[in-house]
Amino acid sequence: MLTLTVNGMKKEVDVDPGTPLLWVLRDNLGITSVKYTCGIAECGMCTVLIGGEARRSCAIAAGDVQGSAITTIEGLADDHPVKVAWIEQQVPQCGYCQPGIMLQTVDFLSRVPSPSEAQIGEAMDNVICRCGSHPRMKKAIAQAAVLTASQGG
Ligand code: FES
Numbered sequence: 001m002l003t004l005t006v007n008g009m010k011k012e013v014d015v016d017p018g019t020p021l022l023w024v025l026r027d028n029l030g031i032t033s034v035k036y037t038c039g040i041a042e043c044g045m046c047t048v049l050i051g052g053e054a055r056r057s058c059a060i061a062a063g064d065v066q067g068s069a070i071t072t073i074e075g076l077a078d079d080h081p082v083k084v085a086w087i088e089q090q091v092p093q094c095g096y097c098q099p100g101i102m103l104q105t106v107d108f109l110s111r112v113p114s115p116s117e118a119q120i121g122e123a124m125d126n127v128i129c130r131c132g133s134h135p136r137m138k139k140a141i142a143q144a145a146v147l148t149a150s151q152g153g
């Protein structure tokens with residue numbers, strides 16, 4: 001039995017500790033916003049925050065993150081600057097990639113609060129959106145940075 005802390009709540013799951021966190025979140029806890037695509041830590045669809053750091057849940061054993069704070073998109077407040085900017089910029093098309101990329105953005109802005117256009121571009125280089133929403137994502141990231149600064153960081 002593993003005990004995981006997901007979006008501030010303790011959850012007990014009866015799984016092998018080596019099970020990828022992705023499958024525990026989706027299959028055991030029903031959090032299907034965490035998406036599976038490549039399964040080899042390449043695409044970013046399965047990204048969650050572990051202790052505030054963006055990590056690819058397909059490549060993390062659930063047993064290794066007991067005791068860490070795990071955050072999925074449901075754990076971000078509705079008025080979080082990233083959510084607000086994403087809505088204002090109407091970023092998603094099909095939506096499949098968006099939760100993971102939004103969570104990666106939260107981590108990115110925590111490390112680079114006033115990013116340049118080039119830094120935003122680099123940060124988005126390692127995530128895949130099959131719908132081509134990158135131009136709107138980049139605008140939303142810039143807006144989220146401004147919103148975060150206006151809220152005092
Ligand atoms: S499914 Fe995890 S990075 Fe692609």
Ligand code: FES
Pocket residue numbers: 092093094095096097098128129130131132133
């Ligand atoms: S919005 Fe469709 S994959 Fe990104």
